[in-house]
Amino acid sequence: MSNNEIKKPAGRTVSRRKLLAATVGLLALPKLASAQSAVEALINAPGRGDWDDQFDAVTSRSQASVASNQPILGPNASSNLMQAIAEYQRIVTTGGWPEVHPNVPLQFGVTDPSVRQLRQRLIVSGDLPQSAGVSDSYDSYVQGAVKRFQARHGLPETGYIDEYTLRALNVSARVRLAQLETNLTRVEDYGSDLGHRYVLVNIPAAYAEAVENNVVALRNVAIVGRPSRATPILNSKIFEIIFNPPWTVPRSIIQKDIMPLMRKDPNYLTDNKIRLYDNKGQEVDPMTIDWNAERAPNLTFRQDPGPNSAMASTKINFHNKHAVYMHDTPSQSLFNDMLRFESSGCVRIENVRDLDVWLLKDTPGWNRQKIEETIRSGISTPVNLADPVPNHFVYITAWSARDGVVQFRDDIYNLDGAPELALQTTSGIE
Template identity: 35%
Template sequence: MRVGLTALAVAAAVWLVPNPGRAESLALDPQALEARLADDLPDLPRGVAPATLREFYAARGHAPLWLNAGIPRAGTLIDRLDAAAREGLRPADYHPAALRADLSGLVGAAERAGLELRLSAQFLHYARDLSRGRVRPGTLDADAPQPADAPDAAGLLPALAAAEDPAAFLDSLAPANPGYRRLRRALAEVRALAEAGGWPRVEGVARKLEQGMTGPGVAQVRARLRASRDLTIASKTPELFDQQLALAVRRFQDRHGLEPDGIVGPKTRMEMNLPVDSRIAQIEVNMARWRWLPDDLGERYVLVNLAGQEVELVAAGSVQLAMRAVVGKPFRKTPVFSDEITYLEFNPDWTLPPTILRQDVLPELQRDPGYLAANQMTLYAGWSAEAAQLDPASVDWAQVTPKRFPYKIVREPGPENPLGQVKFMFPNAHHVYLHDSPAKDLFDRASRAFSSGCIRVAKPFELAAALIGGTPVPARLRTPLGLPPAPAETAAEADPPVWDRTLIDKLRAHGKTTPVSLADAVPVHLTYSTVWIGEGGTIHFRPDIYGRDRALAQALASRPIP
């Protein structure tokens, strides 16, 4: 395989060398191209319309784009198709070997016209896959938001024709968002590990290994961690589980979302024994998912990684604030979408969503009508603002069913409210948002998929201060916060009070439900990344808690090679 590819590369290099005779033999007569376009155009890649090719070439008088004596676009394109794996794509989808062979061997006008059109078609095919992916999210989830459209096929060919640097133009078609670009570097790094032999399995190890133990199993763990560069220090006693090895195990565990206890137990050993090829496939799947996101995520935005169970506030390309998060349970998956945070709500009450009412609260009420009072909840006759408050004991809960639950239940504000003391609102059809939580202990766990769909954040008031800090305090809130009232409209105020952490804490202590608008909406992106690049370029992997990697991998594999 390597010899064959090398031979083809040499053939391409010969074509790229300035050679008037060779260029003339490959030059394509416009009349031959026009005649070929007048025929049926079978076997075009999926998504490439014959009309796109006919209109492009008609507009340029049927002059060839690829087979001419000018800029060597054909060789540049085939090189990119050959290297499509660098972008997490399948080179075989674009038939670079056949194109290269035909480019080096064709002499007849009809064959040259066919090659010209195949080059254009594969360019459009590759451009679409590179920019927006081989699978659209709607094929996996009917409710998934659709990404931005792929580049307009009718405009791509003229743009390439006008480009002074075809290689740079082809490279510009790849997603420019930071998540994708970092994963592309990670893919190259892990592929280099694979070419070096990958990493050895940890075989025949006892139930667990920890510091102080000795034996061949320890040496296997050491070899495994050295191969993945979690351990960089050599040891004169490779069968001794020393402190340096324990630190390396913790590093590995932290990168893989495990409890970083420094002990090699069943879960850690299972992660160590996943083959390097499976990690390559995992990176490719996550690159495909990043293609669905816009290149520009915002100058300042909140990034929620559901698989990583983390939240970041990013400003000017740098992480300003990072924290752990609790996300939806596997049977109540938090959806993936983008929106804008427009306001915060301090001391929120909680109107229980229908799913929780039917599945969680109704069984409790049927066992004990006093459940609502014990949990500071109020029952209303319906969902309208005028609905009357009801005594739970007045309802025959045995007659209420999940399909017929007409009541609204509201949990009053307070520190023990499941939403905590602040929520971050980006109104959406999923009724999902970020919020505080009284269950602080859950943030200490390695796996944190415990919510009913919303995202609980570990540093809610730090995030609130980062979002509204430095913006003016509304006049309506000055008195409750003990601030001087706003001056009359005709009077000037030299230094109006602005939000800081002290005032935010006063608002929390005020106890009443209070919305505070952001001066400018902040984009929020709920993503699902089981691979990402952390501080210092460290590659992190996480389990596929929602099965979304598996579904996308199956969809990608089911796409036949055109």
């Protein structure tokens, strides 16, 4: 179950989903700049006629944001969800929202009858103000509303309708209502008394919250377990941080990943500084092992510490029966992926040193400078926290903040009971 990175041989095919995430990063700013120029030209042009009511300079410049400093499982989590459920019950009883069936790519500047469907859909869910009206024009109001919708669903805020946004738009109000009700039960089961200071990893959202006095002090992007090697739901306490940690490879990864890799590339272990040890602690030459055998050898596989090791600078330990932990990664580009369900069960944390500082702030002698000096030394250094910090891995696919912003995420492990909610993992895109 442990989460670790295996470097695949060169020539691996780039997945469509990673290409999509990279493309979003490259194209979003040019699209936004182009859109802004078009808006300003229309605002300043004489005789713009019917466009007067369709564009607004402030709206066109605003970025959709639904971020909140409230934790997912704060003291008002249940009441916020119940308020959202009441609103979605109202939406369902009044007929829900229409599906969107584009005739053309839906993006800023397009005029098409399917934009009218999109406007109606966004108005019903509260992403587009009713005052924006219903027309065939994909204007700045629609662009801002789409960004808001995308932010609420954990999608890249591009402002145009891509494949994933369209699928999320066309999940019915009735299914979303059931998703909220399912998650209300989960939230009530978890409870709100999680501790004065705690770390919460929401698996479907693929991020970690460091919470203090019911306020989110840090929110870090994470990579969690793929469906075949799911990150477990658990409650524990973080008791130790290891800087420059060696990595002892779990048996499951040796069997499923390293054995096939060694058959293809006999130098894989040497190139990645992974050593083999027998039960007496004696190092074993990889060339003496039969890598075509059905079962992996009964040896310890340990990777040397270093910036390119599977855990890079940091390993965060907490007691659990699943042998999982949180850690750094040398592959920082993975945090830019839209779908961050790639690990073998553990949780990789972006900007993990910020979390290190927060966790160790009550441990004498371990300020940021000391942490950075220790990491630069390259010496494996375990540090016990003066006060262990509660740690919670939870599975919440729908929640709401007190401002009424309702957020949804894909049901990546198919626990919500509705196939429509497993959009990203069942789309066939690999």
